[in-house]
Amino acid sequence: MVTDMNKRYTNGNGHSNTIITPSLFPPEQAQELADFTFIDLFAGIGGTRIGFERAGGMSVFSSEWDKDSQKTYQANFGEIPHGDITKISADEIPDFDVLVAGFPCQPFSSIGKRQGFMHATQGTLFYDILRILKDKKRNGQPKAFLLENVPGITTHDGGNTFKVIIKSLEEIGYKVFTKILDAADFGVPQQRKRIYIVGFRKDIFGDDIEFDFPKGTNKKAYICDYLEENVDGYTISKHLQEVYLFKKDDGRPMLIDKSSKIQVKTLVSTYHKIQRLTGTFVKDGATGVRLLTVNECKAIMGFDKDFIIPVSRTQMYRQMGNSVAIPAVQAVAAKIAEKLKQLNERKEVKSGRPTTEPERVGGDITERIVDRVLPAKP
Structure with missing residues (x-):
């Protein structure tokens, strides 16, 4: 069972560069520190997991079939995600509170009157999300879900794809x-605009449950504060610049430098393909123009600098472009955590038991584990 992150960590008690691994803490006790548990489907390199852990959740299962993404996931979390979710039954997955997934956009079949919307999703990866939600429901799990996708899914296949998703x-x-x-x-x-789809069990929360998405922060971040200088190895040759980057009939890239007080364009998984002019490039390096560095990519996606990238640069760009912006996911996860907390408090009031540790809700689960595992230095 998946329990906690495998990461370098410096806590307020003075412990530095400590590797936090599942073996440091018994799984049952680690889950007691969590506000809720979740599973991470189509996990990629773990961006969604980080967002939910920062909101107080504990991962109990993850699935990702791509081998290079598995390498990055293992380097940072100390475990290899399970593979093809279509071959994993719900019984093989531990019980959990929240299902989280970013799933591929695929067209659905036409809907028969008697077959229902779930039938229309058969043969797609979204069907497996529904399958797990439905099969786990008999045990009172899961209580909620978060699905993430590109905004274009709302108009995909003439709007039918999104309609089937919501109705199913x-x-x-x-x-x-x-x-x-x-x-x-x-x-x-x-x-980086994404659509977030959040759901709560009506038989648990009630038909009248309401949910407010986070509004964002008043503090803007600008790329100029994250750019590195005098970087080697990311330069774009003069030939590529002339042939691809600055062709008048093929669009214009976004060129930035230390004076650029802006947010950059969406980082895409094909960023490394210079001839596809959808990206942001930096005025720097031996040839005057370069690609974003690995640390700059981490910054614009919300990853910490110590997040490990054990794969090639091409794979790094692909993985970052396919990942999630962690702070946005974290903000939505925190809102879901609030609803779960309210549900637990209502249950405790009805049972006559006092609410336990109300101040614990929210905050990075890894910090709680560190504080429990590592005693303060004298």
Whole structure:
């Protein structure tokens, strides 16, 4: 069972560069420190997991089939995610409170009158999300979910794809809320709009449950504060600049430097392909123009500098472009955690038991584990 992150960590008690691994803390006790548990499907390199852990959640299962993404995930969390989710039954997955997933956008089949919306999703990866939600429901789990996708899913296949997604989730008993959020509103120097789909079990929370998405932060982040200088190895040759980058008939890239008080364009998984002019490039380096560095990519996605990238640069760009903006996910996760807390408090009032540790809700689960595992230095 997945329990906690494998990471270098410096806590307030003076312990530095400590490797936190699952073996340092018994799984059952680690979960007692969590506000809620979650599973991470189509996990990529773990950006969503970090966001939910920062909101007080504990991962109990993850799935990711891509081998290079698995390498990065293992380097940072100390475990290899399970593989193809289509081959994993719900019984093989531990019980959990929240399902989180960013899933591929695939067209659905036409809907028969008697077959229902879930039937229309068969043969797609979204079907497996529904399958797990439905099969786990018999044990009172899960209580909620968060799904993330590109805004274009709302118009995909003439709007049918999004309609089927929402209706099929409602069909299995969830009240569903959706909103498009921009990562630039949550403290990262990147314009990155994504649609967030949140659902709560109506038989647990009630038909009248309401959910407010986070509004973002008042503090903007700008790329100029994250750019590195005199960087080697990321330069774009003069030939590529002339042939691809500055062709008049093929668009214009965004060129930035230390004076650029802006948020950059959305980082895409094909960023390293210079001939595809959708990216942001830096006025720096031996040839005057270079690619974003690994640390700059981490910054615009909300990853810490010590996040380990054990794969090639090409794979790094692909993985970062496919990942999530962590602060935006964290903000939504915190809102979900609030609803779970309110549910627990209502249950305790009805049972006559006092609410335990109310001040604990929120905050990085890894910090709690560190504080418990590592005693303060004298």
